Amino acid sequence: MRQTRGVTRIRLDLAYDGGGFAGWARQPGQRTVQGELEAALATIFRRIGPPSGLTVAGRTDVGVHATGQVAHLDLDAAQLADLDRPRRGGPAPRGLEALVRRLNGIAGADGDVQVHRATVAPDGFDARFSAVWRRYEYRIADARALRDPRRRGFEVWHPTSLDESAMDGAARSLLGLHDFASFCRPREGATTIRTLQEFTWARDVDGVLVARVRADAFCHSMVRALVGACVAAGAGRLAPQRPAELRDAAARTSEFAVSPARGLTLAEVGYPDDAELGARAEQTRAKRSVDPDGPLD
Numbered sequence: 001m002r003q004t005r006g007v008t009r010i011r012l013d014l015a016y017d018g019g020g021f022a023g024w025a026r027q028p029g030q031r032t033v034q035g036e037l038e039a040a041l042a043t044i045f046r047r048i049g050p051p052s053g054l055t056v057a058g059r060t061d062v063g064v065h066a067t068g069q070v071a072h073l074d075l076d077a078a079q080l081a082d083l084d085r086p087r088r089g090g091p092a093p094r095g096l097e098a099l100v101r102r103l104n105g106i107a108g109a110d111g112d113v114q115v116h117r118a119t120v121a122p123d124g125f126d127a128r129f130s131a132v133w134r135r136y137e138y139r140i141a142d143a144r145a146l147r148d149p150r151r152r153g154f155e156v157w158h159p160t161s162l163d164e165s166a167m168d169g170a171a172r173s174l175l176g177l178h179d180f181a182s183f184c185r186p187r188e189g190a191t192t193i194r195t196l197q198e199f200t201w202a203r204d205v206d207g208v209l210v211a212r213v214r215a216d217a218f219c220h221s222m223v224r225a226l227v228g229a230c231v232a233a234g235a236g237r238l239a240p241q242r243p244a245e246l247r248d249a250a251a252r253t254s255e256f257a258v259s260p261a262r263g264l265t266l267a268e269v270g271y272p273d274d275a276e277l278g279a280r281a282e283q284t285r286a287k288r289s290v291d292p293d294g295p296l297d
Contacts, residue, residue: 007074009121010096012054016113018065019153019262025059033060033113040106041073044099048078057127057269058134061221063261065154068135068268072127096120124278125271129285133197133270134218138211138227138263145207155208156263162234164201164209170233171199171211173244174226181250183226184219192219192250201230209234212267224259232256 014037022030026038034054042050057070075083084094093101096118103115124130141147142158174196181192198214211230213223229243238256246253272280 011121012071014115015067023062036107064264066266070127070269122274126281129281130277135214135268137267140209166240167230167234168201169240170230170243179250182246185221227259228256
């Protein structure tokens with residue numbers, strides 16, 4: 001395994017149902033994804049001490065789901081050796097396979113968080129700062145869609161029919177490098193300038209409206225605000241060009257409502273080629289030094 005300064009960086013690919021969590025980030029007295037995973041790590045490594053913590057690609061908010069979340073942690077030689085330690089009860093997975101099995105057995109005992117894989121990260125990898133984009137999906141079952149009760153926790157049910165062409169037109173008009181202050185919850189000292197790389201709407205085979213939203217990073221509540229503006233356009237409450245006009249005004253508005261969290265899922269995180277990971281991380285870290293929010297939803 002590749003090691004740097006006595007530690008080996010491990011990449012975790014994971015998924016979770018956000019309905020039972022108060023978001024990703026650890027909070028006192030709240031059940032969070034980070035809190036559950038770090039508590040599991042403390043149990044796994046209780047003999048020698050746990051890793052210092054998890055770094056995540058996108059700090060999802062309360063009720064937001066993930067199918068393609070990425071995090072990293074650093075393990076020292078003693079922690080790695082502990083994963084290879086024989087267990088009572090016969091043969092058992094060792095190494096990173098053991099780490100995945102034990103995390104899912106503890107943090108995933110309720111079934112709402114699962115680590116898919118753990119791998120040794122390439123040199124320079126940082127789950128947060130090396131990322132070049134994050135892609136979210138948002139699902140809406142309007143009056144024209146099949147409403148499957150099994151998916152209610154992951155879709156928003158809209159009472160009337162929505163015009164997907166108007167929604168898609170509004171979404172595409174927002175693309176590019178802009179100040180998205182109109183679509184972000186303001187935070188002192190944080191920039192709201194982002195590059196929106198992809199934003200489209202289409203119906204799936206069941207007629208459910210699915211948005212694909214990709215950007216270099218997102219500020220707080222940005223995706224759900226973008227979706228809310230498109231829903232207003234689809235319902236005929238806003239002209240399709242109006243969301244772009246509101247964006248250019250760079251001020252919060254009451255002309256649309258922010259959409260609920262349960263329809264939102266972090267689907268994928270993109271990284272550059274391995275040779276560019278370190279440079280990307282340094283570049284982004286310098287930029288984020290004046291933008292403490294970093295990637296959110």
